[in-house]
Amino acid sequence: MSTSAADTVEQLMGRIALRDHRAFKVLFDQTAGRLLAVASRVLQDRTQAEDVVQDVFVKLWNQGAQRTPTPPCTLAWLCVVTRNMAIDHLRMKRPETPLQWVDADGDEHLHDVADDAQHSPMEQLLAHEDGARLGSCLGRLEPEPRQAVLFAFYEGLSHIQIAQRMCKPLGTVKAWTRRSLLRLKGCMEACA
Amino acid sequence: MNWYQHPETADRLAAAYMLGTLQGPARRRFEGLLPQKRLLRLAVDDWTQRLTPLLTALAPVQPSRALWKAVAKRTAGQDGVNGEPLWRRFFSAIPAGALAIGVLVGVMAPALWNTQLSEGSDAQLPASYVGVLGTADGKPGLIVSSLRHGRSVDIKQIAPMVVPQGMRLYLWRIDAIGKTSPLGPLPTGKWVQMSLSEPAEKIFSQAVELAVSVESADETPQAPRLPFVYRGLCGKLWK
Numbered sequence A: 001m002s003t004s005a006a007d008t009v010e011q012l013m014g015r016i017a018l019r020d021h022r023a024f025k026v027l028f029d030q031t032a033g034r035l036l037a038v039a040s041r042v043l044q045d046r047t048q049a050e051d052v053v054q055d056v057f058v059k060l061w062n063q064g065a066q067r068t069p070t071p072p073c074t075l076a077w078l079c080v081v082t083r084n085m086a087i088d089h090l091r092m093k094r095p096e097t098p099l100q101w102v103d104a105d106g107d108e109h110l111h112d113v114a115d116d117a118q119h120s121p122m123e124q125l126l127a128h129e130d131g132a133r134l135g136s137c138l139g140r141l142e143p144e145p146r147q148a149v150l151f152a153f154y155e156g157l158s159h160i161q162i163a164q165r166m167c168k169p170l171g172t173v174k175a176w177t178r179r180s181l182l183r184l185k186g187c188m189e190a191c192a
Numbered sequence B: 001m002n003w004y005q006h007p008e009t010a011d012r013l014a015a016a017y018m019l020g021t022l023q024g025p026a027r028r029r030f031e032g033l034l035p036q037k038r039l040l041r042l043a044v045d046d047w048t049q050r051l052t053p054l055l056t057a058l059a060p061v062q063p064s065r066a067l068w069k070a071v072a073k074r075t076a077g078q079d080g081v082n083g084e085p086l087w088r089r090f091f092s093a094i095p096a097g098a099l100a101i102g103v104l105v106g107v108m109a110p111a112l113w114n115t116q117l118s119e120g121s122d123a124q125l126p127a128s129y130v131g132v133l134g135t136a137d138g139k140p141g142l143i144v145s146s147l148r149h150g151r152s153v154d155i156k157q158i159a160p161m162v163v164p165q166g167m168r169l170y171l172w173r174i175d176a177i178g179k180t181s182p183l184g185p186l187p188t189g190k191w192v193q194m195s196l197s198e199p200a201e202k203i204f205s206q207a208v209e210l211a212v213s214v215e216s217a218d219e220t221p222q223a224p225r226l227p228f229v230y231r232g233l234c235g236k237l238w239k
Helices: A003-016 A021-043 A046-063 A075-096 A121-127 A129-139 A143-155 A159-166 A170-191 B007-019 B024-033 B038-051 B065-075 B086-090 B098-118 B200-204
Strands: A100-102 A108-110 B128-135 B140-147 B152-157 B167-174 B180-185 B191-195 B209-216 B228-237
Touching (some): A003 A046, A046 B065, A143 A159, A143 A170, A159 A170, B140 B228
Antiparallel strands (some): B128 B228, B167 B180
16 A cells, blocks of 8 residues: 555545545545455455445544544555454354355355455465565465464454364464464564 | 553554454453553554555455445435535535635734734735634634745634643645645644744745644644644735
8 A cells, every 4th residue: 555545545534524525425436445345355245345334434424523633544544444344244243154054056165264255365465565575474374373363354253263263272372363463573574 | 661651562462453352341441542652553553554455455346336325325414515505515625614714814814914014014014924714613713824935924823722632733734626735733822933844935825725633742744634623714915
C-alpha cells in the first residue's frame, strides 16, 4: 500500500467528518473493492460480505464527527476494521458454518484457511509487492504454526478454538502463535 | 514500571491484539489504554504495518451496484446530500455557519481595517490576508490575519475552545479543490501569534478557506484526523 493512498483515505475521512457525502462516495469507490475482498476472505460468502462492508461504511459515516484521533485512518486500518466486523459477523453465524461437509456430489470438504480459496493468502501475498516480505517470512514458518496464525487472523479464532480445530493441546497452540509472531517480526526486520 | 511502559510487553500484547488472540476483558482494557499510551499506539501501528498485507494484498472484489445504493440509502438524510436540492449539494462541504461567516467577513473586515489604521498608518491598509472562521454552530470563532509578505499570523479567539489534555488546535489551509494542507499548531491563548515557515503570500495565496481541528499534541498530522472546530473563508485584503 502506498503512502499516498493512505494519505488520501485520511484526507477523505477529514472531509467525511464534515458530512461531505461526495467525499464519502469517493472513499467508497476507492476502497469498497478492497474491503469487500477482506470481508469475502473471512466470511467465504459474497452476500454476507456485502452486508458487512455496508455496515463498515455506514459506521464510518455515522462516527465521522466522533472518531478519536488514533489510530490514523488509513486503508490498512479500514481493512482491519472490516476484518474485525466480518469476524464478529462470523462469530454470530458460526454455528451455521460446518467445518466439514459433503456436497451434492458426495465429495467431502474441510474448511481450511490456507486452502479454501482459489488463490491462498500466501500466493496472493507473494504476488503482491507490499506483501512479498510478509509472505516470504510466513513461508519460513512451519506449516501448522502458520495455519494457527492464519486461523486467528482471518477467522478471529481464540487459542482454544484453534486448538479444537487443529486437534492440538492448548499450550502448543499458544506457543505456536507467540513464537510465530516473534519469528515474523524478526524475519521482517531482517528483510527490511 | 507499569506493563504498558515496558516495550517488550507492549509489543507482545499489540501483536496478540492485531492477530486477534487478545480477547475478552484483556482486549477491552488494551483498547481503553490505546488512546492514552503512545507506546502502545506505536506498537499497534508497527503490527498493523506488518500484518495488514494479509488483507491489503487480497485481490479487490468488484462490489455490486446495490451495495452503494444500500449505503447511500442508510446514510441519506444524516446531513448528507442524497436527495437534497442542487444548491444545497453545492455547499455540502461547508458547515452550516460558513455562509453566515461569509457575510461576517464583510462586517469584520472594516473593523480590522479601522484597527490597523488607528495603529499608526495614515495612508493605506497594509496588504493582508484575513480569515474569519466560524464554529460548528455558525458563530464567529476565530480571526486570522497576516501581512501579505509577513512571516507570522495573528490569531484572535472570539469563541475559545476547550482543548482536552494531550491535544492541541491545528491550523489548516483549504484550497479551491478542497485539499487540506497543515499550517501548524496554534499557540494557546486568546490572542496569539504563530510563525510561518514561508512568507504569507506563498502560504495563503491558494487558500480559499482556513480551518482548525483538534489534534494529538505529540503528532504532526498531514491530514485532519478529527472534525474542524473552526472553519471559514480566507481572503486577500488589498486592491
